[in-house]
Amino acid sequence: MKTDPIITHNDRILITGASGYIGPRVVEKMLEYGFSKLRCFVRPSSDITKLEVIVDKNRDLDIQIIKGNLLKPEDCRRAMDGVDVVYHLAAGTGDKSYPDAFLNSVVTTKNLLESLKSNRDLKRFVSISSFSVYSSMKIRSGALLDETCSLESEPQLRYEAYCYGKLKQDELVMEYSKSSGLPYVIMRPGVVYGPGRSTLTGRVGTATFGLYLHLGGSNRIPLTYIDNCADAIAIAGFTAGVEGQIFNIVDDDLPTARELLRLYKKNVKSFFSVYVPHPISYLFCILWENYSNWSYGQLPPTFNRRRWGAYWKGNRYSNEKLKNLLEWKQKVPTDIGLRRYFEFCRETGGTK
Amino acid sequence: MIKVGIVGCGKVADDHVALIRTIPDCEIVAVCDREELMAKQLCERFKISTHFNDVKSLLDQAQPDVVHVTTPPKSHFEVAKVCLQSNSHVFVEKPFTVNAGEAEELIELARQNNLKMTVNHDQQFTTPARAMRELIAKGYLGGPPVHVESYFGYDLGGASYAKALLGDRNHWVRQLPGKLLQNIISHGISKISEFLETDSPNVIAHGFVSPLLRSIEEYDIIDELRVIISDSERFTAYFTFSSHIRPTLHLLRVYGSKNAIEIDHDKQTLITIRGSSYKSFLEKIIPSCTYAGQYSSNLVNNVLRFVRRDLHPKSGSKYLIESLYKSITHDTPLPIPYKEIRLTMKIMDEIFSQIYRTE
Numbered sequence A: 001m002k003t004d005p006i007i008t009h010n011d012r013i014l015i016t017g018a019s020g021y022i023g024p025r026v027v028e029k030m031l032e033y034g035f036s037k038l039r040c041f042v043r044p045s046s047d048i049t050k051l052e053v054i055v056d057k058n059r060d061l062d063i064q065i066i067k068g069n070l071l072k073p074e075d076c077r078r079a080m081d082g083v084d085v086v087y088h089l090a091a092g093t094g095d096k097s098y099p100d101a102f103l104n105s106v107v108t109t110k111n112l113l114e115s116l117k118s119n120r121d122l123k124r125f126v127s128i129s130s131f132s133v134y135s136s137m138k139i140r141s142g143a144l145l146d147e148t149c150s151l152e153s154e155p156q157l158r159y160e161a162y163c164y165g166k167l168k169q170d171e172l173v174m175e176y177s178k179s180s181g182l183p184y185v186i187m188r189p190g191v192v193y194g195p196g197r198s199t200l201t202g203r204v205g206t207a208t209f210g211l212y213l214h215l216g217g218s219n220r221i222p223l224t225y226i227d228n229c230a231d232a233i234a235i236a237g238f239t240a241g242v243e244g245q246i247f248n249i250v251d252d253d254l255p256t257a258r259e260l261l262r263l264y265k266k267n268v269k270s271f272f273s274v275y276v277p278h279p280i281s282y283l284f285c286i287l288w289e290n291y292s293n294w295s296y297g298q299l300p301p302t303f304n305r306r307r308w309g310a311y312w313k314g315n316r317y318s319n320e321k322l323k324n325l326l327e328w329k330q331k332v333p334t335d336i337g338l339r340r341y342f343e344f345c346r347e348t349g350g351t352k
Numbered sequence B: 001m002i003k004v005g006i007v008g009c010g011k012v013a014d015d016h017v018a019l020i021r022t023i024p025d026c027e028i029v030a031v032c033d034r035e036e037l038m039a040k041q042l043c044e045r046f047k048i049s050t051h052f053n054d055v056k057s058l059l060d061q062a063q064p065d066v067v068h069v070t071t072p073p074k075s076h077f078e079v080a081k082v083c084l085q086s087n088s089h090v091f092v093e094k095p096f097t098v099n100a101g102e103a104e105e106l107i108e109l110a111r112q113n114n115l116k117m118t119v120n121h122d123q124q125f126t127t128p129a130r131a132m133r134e135l136i137a138k139g140y141l142g143g144p145p146v147h148v149e150s151y152f153g154y155d156l157g158g159a160s161y162a163k164a165l166l167g168d169r170n171h172w173v174r175q176l177p178g179k180l181l182q183n184i185i186s187h188g189i190s191k192i193s194e195f196l197e198t199d200s201p202n203v204i205a206h207g208f209v210s211p212l213l214r215s216i217e218e219y220d221i222i223d224e225l226r227v228i229i230s231d232s233e234r235f236t237a238y239f240t241f242s243s244h245i246r247p248t249l250h251l252l253r254v255y256g257s258k259n260a261i262e263i264d265h266d267k268q269t270l271i272t273i274r275g276s277s278y279k280s281f282l283e284k285i286i287p288s289c290t291y292a293g294q295y296s297s298n299l300v301n302n303v304l305r306f307v308r309r310d311l312h313p314k315s316g317s318k319y320l321i322e323s324l325y326k327s328i329t330h331d332t333p334l335p336i337p338y339k340e341i342r343l344t345m346k347i348m349d350e351i352f353s354q355i356y357r358t359e
Helices: A025-032 A049-056 A073-080 A098-118 A161-180 A227-238 A257-266 A276-295 A306-312 A318-327 A335-350 B011-018 B038-047 B056-061 B073-085 B100-112 B125-139 B161-167 B177-184 B186-193 B211-215 B280-284 B285-305 B315-330 B338-355
Strands: A012-016 A035-040 A062-067 A083-087 A126-130 A186-189 A190-195 A203-210 A210-216 A223-225 A244-249 A273-275 B002-007 B026-032 B066-069 B089-092 B117-119 B147-153 B200-208 B225-230 B235-242 B250-255 B260-264 B269-273
Touching: A012 A025, A012 A073, A025 A035, A025 A049, A025 A227, A035 B117, A049 A062, A062 B200, A073 A098, A098 A126, A098 A161, A098 B011, A098 B038, A126 A227, A161 A186, A186 B073, A190 A227, A210 A257, A223 A227, A223 A318, A223 A335, A223 B100, A227 A244, A227 A318, A227 B161, A227 B177, A244 A318, A276 A306, A276 B250, A318 B260, B002 B011, B002 B056, B002 B315, B011 B026, B011 B038, B011 B066, B011 B315, B066 B315, B073 B089, B073 B100, B089 B315, B100 B117, B100 B338, B117 B315, B117 B338, B125 B250, B125 B260, B125 B269, B125 B315, B147 B186, B147 B269, B177 B338, B186 B235, B186 B280, B200 B338, B269 B285, B280 B285
Parallel strands: A012 A035, A012 A083, A035 A062, A083 A126, A126 A186, A186 A244, A190 A223, A210 A273, B002 B026, B002 B066, B066 B089, B089 B117, B147 B235
Antiparallel strands: A203 A210, B147 B250, B200 B225, B225 B235, B250 B260, B260 B269
């Protein structure tokens, strides 16, 4: 590490969404890095089995699990009390509902940030965003998509509530930085994969119509193995000199959609798929989008140009900034990560 | 031009805004939510100019002709009341209110102020539901309905709000007198209320917790309901709500003294059921042919409706909203008579008092 961390091992660290997919791994990473006072914030309905195992293994450390709802300001204040660093992983997927995604990503973040106003000692607020906030509309196929690329300007047209929620969450965090001096870092993971998740990313294709349509072709898939992603997030919380920075999280050695699909079929289960060349999938998205608009949403705009641009146009990705500023290194190589992921998929049956 | 306001900017409001924007001669002038960010996001996505975080400001400053109340059910009464007091017509999301007393008070207030008000029982205004009503009016049943079966299924596993409800002991749905049922069954009950003549039907309700919920140690939420409703000796109805039965039915069967009609809200089909039998073995052949013909006809109709962009999942709501607006501008009768709203609430009150009776 080039400089000393911004916090000591005895500083209090809050992790929201600690029982989610990435949350327990972030908790483990923080323990690996020697931090001993962790507060894990979870929803009342969350399954906290994984966290309880971690607590049991580390009985000598001060690990709290507190239940609450980030929509309640009093719960936020309780969570934030005496905290030095916040890892804000809690979010709502919202499925297809924009208000739900907004409520569970933006309003919750606002409540948390409001309760932070009285905490002048906060040293870092790590906000977890997503790769989905980027727009590929203005960059050509195969071009580099990194932290400097433009964001989705009209997320309501993408028909992806999660993207909208995350964009607005990012905006809110930046606004608070301007108005209240919030020391933030925004992390944008690519496709997080690993044990615990058995779906094949939609960037490879879709099974919406019964038949699996392979749309990705030779596109690189911006994968990040869950442990590598959690590691990047953990480091972002204590590395000095990165306030106000945004980091994309992707691993090295990214497979193409075609390679990933082949490996999935070989290692998990075999199924029939049809490759749809990019011009045809693009044309299909245009037609679907136009019909959806013309019919006032009789068919929802599930397939549209913006979504095509984000997921199937095909770009290159970089983790240079992550390596240069955070000194992040991919600890789990992609081949091992994929092997573990496929093992899990095999055990659970896998989902296209 | 009708000026429309929206109070409550959650998930349901999206549907209302999207539908209102397809209706000519109306404009959404402002939206309101206690959480200002929620109001702001709705404005931003639908390019609506003004938002507020309290109802009175919306009413005073935007002066809407009609307000859509899309808040959680517990606040329907208070929000609708203040809108009526400010001389705005009201469209309330279902369930209309939390109990019949509140419903009565709102209806009285609307009458006193000469304002129009309705509730979003959209399934009663789908194309098959309207066709059914026409057939009944033409006497297809052989007189008034004698018996109705109303099925309303619900998939607890698939609904995001149900997941939240089951996981959160403080979820607002749990605070309602009828809990989960309160938020859902008015659709199925109102289809029965439509045919009731009495103001005080007999109600016998039996509710229980499904094996699915019991398996996850949820004993507070009744999600299986069977009800018998009768109007003296003239009319009877069975209402079935289930989260367990598959398929998840949204079905209505109306029997008359001569024939019957069945509508399936999910499949958007209407089937007429002939009351008399064919002779001998013909009964085993001809009805199947006529049903095949009717289903084929439904298929063609639905394809044509799809092509004409008239198979929208929310087409019933759109028709209902348009009917309310027409009622406001042309002083035509309300799409849902107040008697029907009142009866629906009364029946629901009675059901909840029976199934959640404390010893």
